[in-house]
Amino acid sequence: MPETSCDTLVVMAASTRDGHTLFAKNSDRPPTECQPLFQAPRVRHPPGATVRCQYLVIPQVDETLALLGSRPWWLWGFEHGVNECRVAIGNEALHTRDELGETGLLGMDLVRLGLERGRTAAEATRVITGLIERHGQGGNANYGVARRYHNSFIVADPDEAWVLETSGHHWVARRVRDRAAISNLATVEDDWDESSEGFEAYARQRGWWTAPPGQPLNFRRAVENPDLRFRAEARLEASCRFLASAGRPAVPDMMRHLRDHHDGGTVHRPGRQDGDPLGWSVCMHPEPGTSATAASLVADLPRDSALPVALWCSLTTPCTSVFLPVSLDSPLPAPLTRGEGTPDPASAWWAMKALSDAVQRDPGRLTPIVQAEWTAWEGALLEEAGRDRISAGTRLAGRVNDMLRRQRSLLARLAGSG
Numbered sequence: 001m002p003e004t005s006c007d008t009l010v011v012m013a014a015s016t017r018d019g020h021t022l023f024a025k026n027s028d029r030p031p032t033e034c035q036p037l038f039q040a041p042r043v044r045h046p047p048g049a050t051v052r053c054q055y056l057v058i059p060q061v062d063e064t065l066a067l068l069g070s071r072p073w074w075l076w077g078f079e080h081g082v083n084e085c086r087v088a089i090g091n092e093a094l095h096t097r098d099e100l101g102e103t104g105l106l107g108m109d110l111v112r113l114g115l116e117r118g119r120t121a122a123e124a125t126r127v128i129t130g131l132i133e134r135h136g137q138g139g140n141a142n143y144g145v146a147r148r149y150h151n152s153f154i155v156a157d158p159d160e161a162w163v164l165e166t167s168g169h170h171w172v173a174r175r176v177r178d179r180a181a182i183s184n185l186a187t188v189e190d191d192w193d194e195s196s197e198g199f200e201a202y203a204r205q206r207g208w209w210t211a212p213p214g215q216p217l218n219f220r221r222a223v224e225n226p227d228l229r230f231r232a233e234a235r236l237e238a239s240c241r242f243l244a245s246a247g248r249p250a251v252p253d254m255m256r257h258l259r260d261h262h263d264g265g266t267v268h269r270p271g272r273q274d275g276d277p278l279g280w281s282v283c284m285h286p287e288p289g290t291s292a293t294a295a296s297l298v299a300d301l302p303r304d305s306a307l308p309v310a311l312w313c314s315l316t317t318p319c320t321s322v323f324l325p326v327s328l329d330s331p332l333p334a335p336l337t338r339g340e341g342t343p344d345p346a347s348a349w350w351a352m353k354a355l356s357d358a359v360q361r362d363p364g365r366l367t368p369i370v371q372a373e374w375t376a377w378e379g380a381l382l383e384e385a386g387r388d389r390i391s392a393g394t395r396l397a398g399r400v401n402d403m404l405r406r407q408r409s410l411l412a413r414l415a416g417s418g
Contacts, residue, residue: 008090009181025090027079031292034339053109055139064116077108093149098168104138107151121157181239184232186220327393
């Protein structure tokens with residue numbers, strides 16, 4: 001059974017408290033896979049240039065956009081990110097009946113390529129679908145362990161968003177009218193707005209779609225592998241319940257949801273038996289599964305160009321971490337960009353991983369200690385950003401130092417608590 005990975009959601013501007021589109025994602029990966037932040041400027045490329053993705057070399061475009069993303073340390077691509085044109089993208093593993101090649105584009109490649117090349121959500125969606133049709137998907141998506149999967153995406157900007165779900169070289173896309181969530185199962189049925197050419201004929205040829213001619217192709221019924229769904233059902237249902245009950249959410253509501261542990265609130269409850277769907281919560285830990293949330297993002301995407309994008313990034317499990325305000329326009333401090341496959345004292349990701357591991361000795365007792373510290377500080381950061389949004393992400397170096405100081409203090413408190 002493949003490990004589960006990721007939850008992504010979006011609420012459009014007309015339905016949020018501040019009138020800004022809100023995008024949020026938890027990236028779930030192997031529990032010791034470091035996921036630092038990565039930043040790149042806008043770049044012009046010479047004619048005939050190519051770009052090496054994880055496994056394929058493909059033609060480069062004339063210009064790539066400035067962006068900020070969350071990148072598993074050994075990968076070229078991103079789990080999620082935002083570009084200078086206020087496009088946000090996150091991907092999910094999706095298991096279908098299609099075979100996957102030994103090589104191809106990874107979902108993480110496609111997130112980064114969509115951000116580099118897409119100036120709107122619609123354009124980024126076309127970038128991704130065009131690349132899928134031309135190059136296909138494939139290649140190992142886990143370090144040192146064979147794991148391949150197709151992908152689904154939410155692609156959003158201040159004015160529109162798309163749910164994009166794929167199988168091999170084929171895809172369907174549904175425009176988001178109000179709000180949407182995805183996890184590791186198909187959500188698009190016959191309500192898609194666009195699809196790849198020949199998808200229905202392809203599904204019929206393989207015996208996956210046998211409905212009478214004229215009935216719209218139901219993507220989920222046709223291609224999803226039902227044996228690889230159940231661990232994602234509870235997480236998707238939790239996101240859908242949140243979206244249905246959230247009214248007009250704001251950034252703190254999205255942060256709270258990314259910390260969700262079902263009936264455990266924001267506290268992890270380890271030791272659930274295999275097969276209990278409530279064990280696989282939106283905030284992921286290695287018990288009972290084999291994944292852990294490695295990075296989280298909440299992006300506040302205003303239409304008003306006078307207001308900067310507000311990016312809130314958390315390292316490792318968000319229930320034991322803090323969301324820091326990050327700016328697209330300011331350099332990232334070195335601790336946020338460092339980290340590889342082994343613990344590194346200069347890496348903020350590994351520091352927060354050490355804190356998360358310390359809490360897991362007794363999460364019911366220790367999580368509230370950590371959360372009390374982060375909640376108070378995060379509240380102050382949110383209040384400060386509300387007063388001065390323009391400079392909220394420009395003082396990041398001092399805040400990273402403050403976070404690491406608080407992390408050391410918390411580790412000492414946890415060690416002394418028995």
